[in-house]
Amino acid sequence: MAEPEAPEPGKEEFHLSCKAFKGQEAQQIQKWLQTQVQVSVEKVTKKRPWNFAFVAVADASKLLTDGLAFKEAAVQVRSSKEAKPQAAKRHADSESLPDAKRQKGGEKIPILKELRDRIKNTKRSFDGDALEKSAPLMRWDYDTQLKMKHGYVKTAVRSFTKLALKRCEKLGRAVPPWCAKEWSQALGAPQHCCCLLDPPVGAPEESLRGWRNKCEFTIGRNEAGAIEVGFILKIQSDGSQVIGSVQEVPLVPACMQRLCRVVADFVAKSDFPVYDRRECSRRGVWRTVLARVNPAGDMLVMVQTTTLSEEDRQRFVTPLVAELTKDMGVTSVFLQFNDEVTDAARASAVVTHVHGKPRLDMPMLGLKLEVGPLSFFNPNTTTCRFLMETALAYLNLKQTEVLLDIFCGIGTIGLCAARHCGKVIGVDIVEENIQDARRNAEQNGICNTEFLAGKAEDLVPKILGDMDSTSEVVAVVDPSRAGLHPRLVDILRGRMQVSRIVYISCNAESMAEDVAKLGTSTEEEADDFVPTRTVAVDSFPQTVHVEAIQLLERASRVPDPRTKAPPAAA
């Protein structure tokens, strides 16, 4: 974080700090100084997240009185000269920053896990704007962000052995060899890591901003009560929400920022009210807007309302479509009806295609993929390519192998991998994803794929059970944040046809739990998995999120780095 600009020389300058300053604007501090403390203010330097400010005042006597308080919280006052030597310590002291870790070269890299935990704990009482909420890493340059993410994934890799040791103790079994310190040392892995860690894959300069290809905006009211289309900032105790503008949010592409303004104007002028989310009401019409954009700038938009009669629907659909399709690149418009308490509609909610093309083209590694409003697609088109390339390198497929693409979405990984292997079998719980995957295979002339809808934990045992024992299977798993179902872990570990697993995760902490389980079955003699290589891929610049790719191989195929002994016969 940049230090605040110091006040001009020659003025009486003070460093004020107070926990209630956090989230306040400079004008609020200035107003308090003038009206409550009654000092004449020359200058206030303060940024919103900081809990401190630099002020220059004409008469310091009132500032230096005991018991100075802002919103009933004590204010500490020091002269700026006195405060300066503290500046280096301030990163760690500030309530808004995670503890920093000093690297060998003297550079300080904040610890991402602490920031993530802090954000999780203050979710409901968040007191900032949409920029701070959705782009909390903005204050660090991108190089530092990438180091923070690499460090976070490294911490997760370090926990593989700790979690495996705990599990072995619980199961009363011996610890697998890859947990030994000597294993890590012989491999030349980073300290306390049981496997190699590749350099992180970052986003290119041109896609550090406006990278989201899909956003879901809420239609509601901002702090001042005006209609706003943007991100939820706060949920109040009565169920109402405060919506923050996305006009300054760097992850949102300019076309979607414009869309939010256009929809807000349209809603403000419409005869239908905004949906009131308070528990005592839960009435109204306008709820959310979903937008997807492709690299060509074509946009798909889905507007969610409560269920309307055909007559009411007709009253606003034509003018809404006219407004949306004026000059924003909107090529598809959908409506969704949702009468649930939350805006997360059920899979059975009615979705109607009301204008334009029914699908949006998403090019990927030479393929032409198509997505609908509800299909899953990686939210960052640029880094999705890097993610696919890295996953393919980790998969290292052979023509004799079958790729099991578990949690396949619209088939992105499987379709990119299809020409490198004998067959792809994809599984996803969402029927629309599977239909898209089949259509995508057909449109790209890919004939060696099969996509099945259902729960992975139910379908994968059947798929592997139907294969003969000599089949060579490689699995790629890309689950949601919760990680793998225990039944899926057991089946992947227990079926010897599965020789490698490439685990793609948006939550390295749940992945670590699964890696420990895949590496330690109840049977000590079993040929369990060994984590062999990891990499962080940053698909989410400016946010606290990162993807990790982990390769796991059967112990019998991994040479022991301590003895350089060849792998045991598979």
Ligand SMILES: C[S@@+](CC[C@H](N)C(=O)[O-])C[C@H]1O[C@@H](n2cnc3c(N)ncnc32)[C@H](O)[C@@H]1O
């Ligand atoms: C992180 S996405 C992965 C998408 C895909 N691999 C890609 O590259 O675009 C997780 C996917 O898991 C699916 N899913 C969630 N729970 C599931 C389950 N129990 N069984 C099968 N699929 C599931 C979701 O529908 C979603 O498409």
